[in-house]
Amino acid sequence: MASRIFKRWSSSTTTTFIGKQTPSKAHLHQPIPDFAFPRGFLVSGTHVGVKKSPGPPDLALLVSSKHPTSAAAVFTANAFRAAPVTVSEDVLAQTKGRASALVVNSGCANAVTGAQGLADAWSMARAVHNQVPGLPTVSDSEPPAALVMSTGVIGQPLPLARILPGIAAARKTLGESFEHWSSAARAFMTTDTFPKLRVRTFKLGDHECRLAGISKGAGMIHPRMVPPGPLHATLLAAFATDAPVSPRALTAALTYASARSFNSISIDGDMSTNDTAALFANGAGAPGMPELQENHPEFNVFRNALTGIMQELAQLVVRDGEGATKLVTVDVQGALNYEDAHAIASRISTSALVKTALYGEDANWGRILAATGSVPLSKALDPTRVSVSLIPRDGSAPLSLLTRGEPEKVDEVRAKEILVEEDIEIRVELGLGKESAKYWTCDFSYEYVRINGDYRS
């Protein structure tokens, strides 16, 4: 048996492939001034031993020091949702959207772990709750005001004996500085090559409120996250703002922003069992201001800020996709409705033929068109109205590949000049209506196959 395996892997049956190196992305994690982070939130990232020790941070804590804190989350639509997904959803239901803390572990997804996995996730949530300053401790029968996220290997039990003491120890490392937020972002990482952390500010009346977010990828990324009800590497994202927002308005904003950010990205077309994006709002940045409701005139200011930071972090996830050498924006315009535009953008973004052509920097519009035409729509496409073009990122003129169904005589030198860039935009105009959708994807490289296909060592 051993000899059979050896034979298959012997050097006489191997071939060498020369691939582009994936670009280093370390520069995408830049220092952020300490004063830019939302007030009243403490964070940390520590190594507790879920991953091999010694090792990188594998446990992140996020704690609000002002209660009650509003919380909302969207969860994977996968039928095999992991224990932390179920627990976090239950917490939000039981606390009516009031949760003050989040714990995240990387290295083990606590997915397909049965009853023990559920008990473990509840234990994590309770342990974190009991470390939050200013909250009464909870018994085993009360809902903890803490959410849980896990990411990593599926089907392995959580090493709770290391996590629970780790949570207690992590409390002592909580802080508000860039270093604290940066460590927390590192603790989210699995196959990511850099931590993903961004901040922004927005005005509510006289108050300048702050918003921070963390996300991670970098494989099994094609989220469809929905609000509670129904939803490995895995998409995880967490956001904190010191604006005052009601739980209901928080859910509405998160749902809107998720659709236009994390639910519009794909790395490999695979939906994880653990995808979760959570959002906390504690009002510490606008003392005395009542909680924003959906019908408040300034609700959209908050929603737009949230959509912006979520798009930024979603694009970072794609840019750091397994084996990715390019960030590709797919912009489908002229659809009858948003759903059609989104479905076509999603199909183009998951096409292996489109993604390998992008890796090869080849203006192969035939593959884009075949993907476009394969989507069942509410009303059939009219091939004579469809146009495809490449949009240069330097603001120069678009390069038409297909115009209203007629192939253009493509300037291959110009096409190559656009496609050699790290950032690429494909625009498909359907010519049927006024709705549009954007999607972000990456290319498909040798490195992707190596990361996911090399036999586990």
Place this chain on the structure above:
Amino acid sequence: MASRIFKRWSSSTTTTFIGKQTPSKAHLHQPIPDFAFPRGFLVSGTHVGVKKSPGPPDLALLVSSKHPTSAAAVFTANAFRAAPVTVSEDVLAQTKGRASALVVNSGCANAVTGAQGLADAWSMARAVHNQVPGLPTVSDSEPPAALVMSTGVIGQPLPLARILPGIAAARKTLGESFEHWSSAARAFMTTDTFPKLRVRTFKLGDHECRLAGISKGAGMIHPRMVPPGPLHATLLAAFATDAPVSPRALTAALTYASARSFNSISIDGDMSTNDTAALFANGAGAPGMPELQENHPEFNVFRNALTGIMQELAQLVVRDGEGATKLVTVDVQGALNYEDAHAIASRISTSALVKTALYGEDANWGRILAATGSVPLSKALDPTRVSVSLIPRDGSAPLSLLTRGEPEKVDEVRAKEILVEEDIEIRVELGLGKESAKYWTCDFSYEYVRINGDYRS
């Protein structure tokens, strides 16, 4: 600009990947006795210059010498269906399912070629019709009794000036031997590495009828072909039988068999603009027997023979998939209905993570499960009822990976022993009902990326 391109491709920014060699598949094309081919059909494969000259056969002819001949076809559901698809569908509608010939060219798909493309496809059909012995010539206003298929590059005009004289010349090379059928099968090929030709026999009453089929791949393969009404490399397949079958029964049998063969395979998840499977029946093998109708007791004998040969040829397409080193059967059982089972089998078969794990010969059931759980179904899955196992092809005991939602302690040595084989079967049991569906897919390799990602030279 040239220097920028050079910089990107200079050796200082390349990485080397060591991959398994894709197995040689030449042995899958074996001699077939001349007497095994259906009576009353003449075929040829010639080089006419669609591909570079001198070169391999790029034009196939199939002609029935007995009229009328019943014909049926299923066509791609892609909105950007190519001109030959539209023309073949129109021919069948106008002739009410009576067509005696087929012409196939490889090297140019005649897709996204506008009005000229349509005119070219009609010209091909008429030219072929007028070469069929025993048929009156058709004028430009009459429907020709010939179908057309094209496969190759999208968006390039058909070189009709080489094809039309080629059709006239090809007539002189028509014949009934294995060499003739083999040349025809070669003329179908694009990125295929071997011709795909199979025969079988079946009994109708006292008559032993014969059935032959040709298919090709090897990329942009995820067909969903449907009967007339609404449907690059491309899936093309052609079948001929000397059984007598009515056009209506022929369509019914082809639709049934397509669902269980070509519409249940995926190489890269991409649906082509040209997918077509056609079937001709001339009755030459059962003189005096009336045409089979759907309600005839022996209709199922024919339908089963057809399903068998179509599954065999569909599997050959997958086995020859671009970069494929494995043929993987995905068998989803215990579904509430066929559609649910088929949707899950399709999702598993297109998962980049599952396919790279198969290339890595890694028993990563978590990826299979995540793919299974991501499919919207008529009724939600119950994770505690789902089992996943590997079925060895040598008849030895299945290897359970997950049993009713509980991960098994997997014998990795045994798993490797199964996964190292070229033929692999994954079984997913849903535990909800009695319906099942099979799908065939291949692994995802470095070679796949090379074939589709290397810059056009």
